[in-house]
Amino acid sequence: MRVRPPSHPPTAPAGSSRWGRLQGWLRGWLCGWTGQPTLVALLLAAHLAFCLARFPVGAGQKRFESVREWQSRGADGWCYRNADEATRQVARWLCEHVQPGQVLRFAGSSQGAMQLLAPLLFPALLVRNDSPNQWPTDRPVFQLAAPWLPMPAGATPIVKGTLESLRIEYR
Helix, strand or coil: CCCCCCCCCCCCCCCCCHHHHHHHHHHHHHHHCCCHHHHHHHHHHHHHHHHHHHCHHHHHHHHHHHHHHHHHHHHHHHHCCCCCHHHHHHHHHHHHHCCCCCEEEEEECCCCHHHHHHHHCCCCEEEECCCCCCCCCCCCECCCCCCCCCCCCCCCEEEEECCCCEEEEEC
8 A cells, every 4th residue: 555645735826925926026126137236336436435535524634633632732631621620730730740650649539530640640650548458668659749739747649539520639
């Protein structure tokens, strides 16, 4: 006795369903249209031309203006250009007076304005005032008083940093 495989119910041809008609139309539009490679190349060339024309005006000009501003203001003035005048004054004074190898103590947030101060004072070391490890003993601690703020006897200047500002305090 011979066993026949089960027969499958007849299915609708691919073009009769909505999805099948859409597939057929897309296939015919994408594969049958001979102008497609030319159109893609033309659009790509137009995009590239737009980018090349815009680059010197956009990115190049902004970079040139930023470098010119850096040269005119100096590193501290450029880094703190959006800060208040007191913060710019503290940063400028510290950049002029903190010597390489000195330890500068700070309190408050290490983010924000303090983040910009560390690279400006690079050979100097910024150490949190309440640090459990304290500062290295082989380096001198910065002890100069700010001219706009008289320092009490026996106090040490500490930079107080917040997200937006820098201030000098004595402890």
